[in-house]
Amino acid sequence: MASLITAKAIMSHHHVLSSTRITTLCSDKAIDNQQRKTKLQISHRFFSRRTISAAVINSASPVPKKETVEDERRCHVAWTSVQQEKWEGELTVQGKIPTWLNGTYLRNGPGLWNIGDHDFRHLFDGYSTLVKLEFDDGRIFSGHRLLESNAYKAAKKHKKLCYREFSETPKPSRSNFKNPFSGVGEIVKLFSGESLTDNANTGVIRLGDGRVMCLTETQKGSILVDHDTLDTIGKFKYDDGLCDHMIHSAHPIVTETEMWTLIPDLVKPGYRVVRMEAGSNKREVVGRVKCRSGSWGPGWVHSFAVTENYVLIPEMPLRYSVRNLLRAEPTPLYKFEWCPNDGAFVHVMSKLTGEIVASVEVPAYVTFHFINAYEEDENGDGKATVIIADCCEHNADTRILDMLRLHTLRSSHGDDVLPDARIGRFRIPLDGSKYGKLETAVEAEKHGRAMDMCSINPLYLGLKYRYVYACGAKRPCNFPNALTKVDIVEKEVKIWHEHGIIPSEPFFVPRPGATHEDDGVVISIVSEENGGSYAILLDGSSFEEIARAKFPYGLPYGLHDVEPQLSPPSESDTITCTCLGAASGSLFPPIN
Ligand SMILES: CC1=C(/C=C/C(C)=C/C=C/C(C)=C/C=C/C=C(C)/C=C/C=O)C(C)(C)CCC1
Numbered sequence: 001m002a003s004l005i006t007a008k009a010i011m012s013h014h015h016v017l018s019s020t021r022i023t024t025l026c027s028d029k030a031i032d033n034q035q036r037k038t039k040l041q042i043s044h045r046f047f048s049r050r051t052i053s054a055a056v057i058n059s060a061s062p063v064p065k066k067e068t069v070e071d072e073r074r075c076h077v078a079w080t081s082v083q084q085e086k087w088e089g090e091l092t093v094q095g096k097i098p099t100w101l102n103g104t105y106l107r108n109g110p111g112l113w114n115i116g117d118h119d120f121r122h123l124f125d126g127y128s129t130l131v132k133l134e135f136d137d138g139r140i141f142s143g144h145r146l147l148e149s150n151a152y153k154a155a156k157k158h159k160k161l162c163y164r165e166f167s168e169t170p171k172p173s174r175s176n177f178k179n180p181f182s183g184v185g186e187i188v189k190l191f192s193g194e195s196l197t198d199n200a201n202t203g204v205i206r207l208g209d210g211r212v213m214c215l216t217e218t219q220k221g222s223i224l225v226d227h228d229t230l231d232t233i234g235k236f237k238y239d240d241g242l243c244d245h246m247i248h249s250a251h252p253i254v255t256e257t258e259m260w261t262l263i264p265d266l267v268k269p270g271y272r273v274v275r276m277e278a279g280s281n282k283r284e285v286v287g288r289v290k291c292r293s294g295s296w297g298p299g300w301v302h303s304f305a306v307t308e309n310y311v312l313i314p315e316m317p318l319r320y321s322v323r324n325l326l327r328a329e330p331t332p333l334y335k336f337e338w339c340p341n342d343g344a345f346v347h348v349m350s351k352l353t354g355e356i357v358a359s360v361e362v363p364a365y366v367t368f369h370f371i372n373a374y375e376e377d378e379n380g381d382g383k384a385t386v387i388i389a390d391c392c393e394h395n396a397d398t399r400i401l402d403m404l405r406l407h408t409l410r411s412s413h414g415d416d417v418l419p420d421a422r423i424g425r426f427r428i429p430l431d432g433s434k435y436g437k438l439e440t441a442v443e444a445e446k447h448g449r450a451m452d453m454c455s456i457n458p459l460y461l462g463l464k465y466r467y468v469y470a471c472g473a474k475r476p477c478n479f480p481n482a483l484t485k486v487d488i489v490e491k492e493v494k495i496w497h498e499h500g501i502i503p504s505e506p507f508f509v510p511r512p513g514a515t516h517e518d519d520g521v522v523i524s525i526v527s528e529e530n531g532g533s534y535a536i537l538l539d540g541s542s543f544e545e546i547a548r549a550k551f552p553y554g555l556p557y558g559l560h561d562v563e564p565q566l567s568p569p570s571e572s573d574t575i576t577c578t579c580l581g582a583a584s585g586s587l588f589p590p591i592n
């Protein structure tokens with residue numbers, strides 16, 4: 001590892017370094033003695049200083065004013081593109097990293113929101129940027145790197161958008177402007193997946209066989225990376241005929257032995273539930289569920305949940321819309337439409353047989369991230385009677401999607417504009433009842449009425465659990481600005497916050513040998529108001545700071561860390577934690 005780390009690099013970031021220090025963009029001047037030996041790895045070609053033109057995204061939105069470079073300077077570093085393609089170096093640690101914490105933490109997210117003079121609209125449009133924290137005997141070696149997706153490479157080459165991103169559509173070429181058949185061509189390109197992006201900016205997983213993959217919601221955006229160098233290895237080639245369906249959940253559920261995911265069917269609205277063995281590239285269809293609502297498209301499935309024996313398939317009233325997928329200009333709900341009158345549902349499929357064992361109507365909901373789910377045996381006879389599934393629920397309010405427009409995020413004036421969210425708890429009876437319940441698990445005021453980007457102790461995946469780590473808020477805010485630990489049994493919340501910060505998804509790493517669910521550390525990367533960034537380690541139990549390590553530059557907000565990937569614990573097993581080695585070592589089964 002040391003040899004890889006020797007190429008430490010420095011960058012000057014115009015948000016980090018004040019004019020009294022280094023003022024040039026992407027300068028190769030040394031920042032301090034330790035970094036003087038470093039080698040710069042910067043690509044100037046692609047990153048330009050520019051005027052930011054904030055675009056109008058829909059008729060319902062007011063016309064945003066044009067931003068200037070000065071505006072961008074003033075905007076939070078969380079919403080500012082990285083200034084170079086890659087960096088690698090050692091961070092100076094304040095505090096003490098636990099000696100058992102060895103291995104690599106990975107985070108994925110959009111980190112570059114402009115090509116030449118064109119600025120993207122939405123947080124989810126940005127090009128995937130991986131960040132790593134390599135914990136080695138109390139030291140942290142870090143780095144970031146843009147993912148070499150075809151979408152990013154083409155944009156870099158042609159200095160323009162070439163694929164359909166979340167809210168952005170490439171402009172038709174001049175020759176196509178007057179071509180009456182170009183619309184048909186666009187439909188073909190969309191349905192063949194050709195025009196869709198492979199910008200895998202959403203999640204990162206480690207498969208049971210050790211391969212590390214970045215993901216977005218297009219299947220072609222499944223890209224293998226080297227977790228050490230952050231090099232892009234190439235496309236993950238699914239060895240099955242299921243790619244025809246183009247889209248899948250961005251959050252598969254991965255264990256040491258298998259991977260589960262959902263593939264929505266846009267033509268015959270429904271979902272395929274698929275399973276892939278560790279070491280294989282072939283997914284098998286375990287079962288299919290038909291949508292219950294009469295709407296044209298299936299509900300959006302960004303994520304879903306599993307228990308020991310079941311897969312939960314959410315059918316949200318926020319539905320894929322083929323019409324909106326095709327539009328050149330984004331609608332208020334981008335590729336989706338809101339159809340609450342057609343009902344909201346949750347389906348439960350047996351992992352073993354693929355049979356649907358429950359399909360219930362529930363109150364309308366909007367969720368992107370399921371937290372966890374488990375089976376409950378209310379009669380005590382060993383037979384599950386109900387499924388509990390928790391998610392970050394946005395009070396059935398779709399405004400959150402539009403709140404994540406870059407213009408809105410960048411023009412924060414201290415107003416309290418973040419719509420409320422809560423931990424939504426589904427109770428799904430397995431007795432054939434028609435209806436399920438959706439309740440608030442913990443009074444939302446306690447976590448600042450913000451709740452998203454969640455994680456749990458990965459050893460409790462699919463099992464009864466007690467603690468949720470997530471981003472919450474200290475109001476007023478326009479984005480979650482605090483880390484929270486929620487005890488969903490005692491209904492208590494701990495908050496960690498510093499003025500002006502935007503923390504990324506907290507990632508819980510259990511301590512080897514732990515006997516309590518919250519015995520471990522929580523890792524997050526924080527973007528600061530002054531343009532800086534640091535990695536933070538909190539104690540999983542007290543939720544107090546253990547250590548932090550400052551980056552020599554500011555990092556933008558990131559979406560997700562590597563997903564949990566542990567075998568469910570059994571009484572006699574010693575479990576090796578494999579969160580990319582984030583906590584290498586042996587863990588004993590947790591005690592409930
Ligand atoms: C929807 C289609 C696509 C893209 C989908 C993508 C990139 C979805 C990403 C969703 C994410 C990152 C959701 C995160 C939500 C976080 C929230 C709500 C945080 C709230 C904080 O308060 C394409 C792949 C472009 C193709 C067609 C369809």
Ligand SMILES: [Fe+2]
Pocket residue numbers: 202250251302368369559560
């Ligand atoms: Fe996500």
